[in-house]
Amino acid sequence: MASYKRVLVGLDLSEESSQVLQKAGEIGQAFSADLSLVHVIEPLTFAYGGDIPMDLSEVQEQLxxxxxxxxxxxxxxxxxxxxxxxxxxxxxxxxxxxxxxxxEVDMIVIGSHGRHGLALLLGSTANGVLHGAGCDVLAVRVNVE
Structure with a gap:
């Protein structure tokens, strides 16, 4: 079994993030690994395609x-x-x-919502991370309550 010393945990900061954190904590403890946490915010210009003629920088800073x-x-x-x-x-x-x-992490831990149908076809962050990572990726199936 691989030994993981540095683990990056990708969080979307939703309520389900606690499930991802719990699993990451277990891995960190089992391997005495250093955990790093990351949350990625998509720029508002990505979400709105730059079509809105207003300055969104203050909103972006608040986010x-x-x-x-x-x-x-x-x-x-x-x-x-x-x-x-x-x-x-x-x-x-x-x-x-x-x-x-x-x-230089050995593993990325990320949550997966297990979407089906159209959402699956369009892809997800977990899928994108899995297919481009240079290290192991653990997709934690989160239960939406």
């Missing part, structure tokens, strides 16, 4: 501030230090790959 606060609270549960908490702006799968390479 980043809220995400940092939520990630800090999640990190406290597993004693992940501030220097291993990352809130980044960009396309989720791309940024998770970039950070995983930068941090």
């Amino acid at each position: 980043q501030s809220q995400a940092k606060d939520q990630l800090r609270k999640a990190a406290e549960k597993l004693n992940v230090p501030a220097e291993r908490q990352h809130v980044v702006l960009g396309q989720p799968a791309t940024e998770i790959h970039r950070l995983a390479e930068e941090l």
Whole structure:
């Protein structure tokens, strides 16, 4: 079995993130691995295609501030230090790959909602991370309650 020393945990900060955190904590404990947490915020211009003639930078800053606060609270549960908490702006799968390479992680842990039908055809962040990662990826099946 592979030995994991550095694990990157991708969180969407939804209620289901606690399930991903729990599994990551178990892996961290089992392998005495260092955990890093990441939340990727897609720029609002991506979501709206730049068609809205307004300055969204203030809203973007508020989203980043809220995400940092939520990630800090999640990190406290597993004693992940501030220097291993990352809130980044960009396309989720791309940024998770970039950070995983930068941090030289052995494993990425991410949540998977197990979508079917059209959502499956369109792809998901977990699928994007899985197919472009240079290390092992654990997709934790989250139960939506």
